[in-house]
Amino acid sequence: MSTITDNLIAALSSADMLEIDALHAWQFNLDHDLLARHNAGSASAEDAGKPLLSIECMDGRARRQWHFSLAQVLAAHFVAADDSWSIARADSSHSIKCFAAISGDNAEQPDDAANDIE
Numbered sequence: 001m002s003t004i005t006d007n008l009i010a011a012l013s014s015a016d017m018l019e020i021d022a023l024h025a026w027q028f029n030l031d032h033d034l035l036a037r038h039n040a041g042s043a044s045a046e047d048a049g050k051p052l053l054s055i056e057c058m059d060g061r062a063r064r065q066w067h068f069s070l071a072q073v074l075a076a077h078f079v080a081a082d083d084s085w086s087i088a089r090a091d092s093s094h095s096i097k098c099f100a101a102i103s104g105d106n107a108e109q110p111d112d113a114a115n116d117i118e
Contacts, residue, residue, distance in 0.1 A: 008076040008085045008096070009035065009052075015098035018055060019084075020066060022095075025057035034070060043070065066094065 009030075012018075017026040031052050037043040038052075048071040055066045068087055076087040076096070085096045 008073050008078075008087065008098075011085065011098040012053065012073075014100055016101035017099045019097040019099070020055055020057070020094055023057050023059055023064065025055050027057065028053065028055040038070060 012028075012030055015028075017024060018028050019025070031050070031054075034043070034047055034050055034052050037047060049069050051067040052070040052073050053066075053068040055068075057064055066089075068089065072087055072089060076085045078084075079086050079095070082095070083097060085098070087094050087096055
């Protein structure tokens with residue numbers, strides 16, 4: 001399940017995997033330099049059209065790629081009904097879900113190891 005945030009940039013920053021149009025994509029990239037300029041308020045009008053988000057995945061044997069500009073990512077809106085973000089390009093609209101990975105550590109003993117007597 002994704003985490004609800006105020007904007008898609010915040011959701012992407014904490015995501016480990018995406019789902020775009022029902023395809024799982026763990027290979028995605030945010031242009032951190034462009035994002036830093038935007039956050040600092042120094043992004044130019046020209047920067048709005050530059051790709052901020054690139055997503056890549058395999059759909060069967062076909063490699064699929066999507067690129068979204070800073071302006072497109074900023075214009076994305078959250079759709080609560082399906083816990084996704086709707087993002088539009090000039091030619092199409094897409095649904096993106098952001099997921100954070102669940103992880104654990106191996107530093108703890110297994111539950112049954114505490115009961116072992118040596």
